Amino acid sequence: MVATKRDGVAVAFWRRVVRETDLRGMTQQELVERSGVSHTTISRLRTVTQPPLARTVIALCRILDIDEAEGMLLSGRVPHPARQDDLRQLIVGSATISDGLRTAMLAMYDAYQEAQNQSMSA
Numbered sequence: 001m002v003a004t005k006r007d008g009v010a011v012a013f014w015r016r017v018v019r020e021t022d023l024r025g026m027t028q029q030e031l032v033e034r035s036g037v038s039h040t041t042i043s044r045l046r047t048v049t050q051p052p053l054a055r056t057v058i059a060l061c062r063i064l065d066i067d068e069a070e071g072m073l074l075s076g077r078v079p080h081p082a083r084q085d086d087l088r089q090l091i092v093g094s095a096t097i098s099d100g101l102r103t104a105m106l107a108m109y110d111a112y113q114e115a116q117n118q119s120m121s122a
Contacts, residue, residue, distance in 0.1 A: 009076035014045035051076035
């Protein structure tokens with residue numbers, strides 16, 4: 001599939017959902033019924049500008065036997081590891097974020113990083 005200007009942040013997840021559905025010979029209606037995720041939500045995965053809700057990703061991952069961590073990454077819910085330092089730099093360098101908010105965002109980012117590091121070493 002070729003990327004288009006309409007592709008959204010979760011297009012990689014949408015492609016994986018389509019592939020897994022096709023491999024199983026499952027119709028979109030069957031996917032809707034088994035996952036509880038609406039046709040509209042599934043279709044919008046291709047073009048959404050914000051990551052889908054975690055419960056949407058988890059429901060589809062469970063039905064299609066996609067690793068949930070991979071689903072979160074593909075859907076844009078978790079930053080790609082190569083982009084995490086870029087995120088820190090965006091927070092630090094943003095002129096539109098107040099100092100108080102910047103401090104809070106960096107604290108949350110650092111706590112997230114620490115939790116990720118601990119889960120990787122466990």
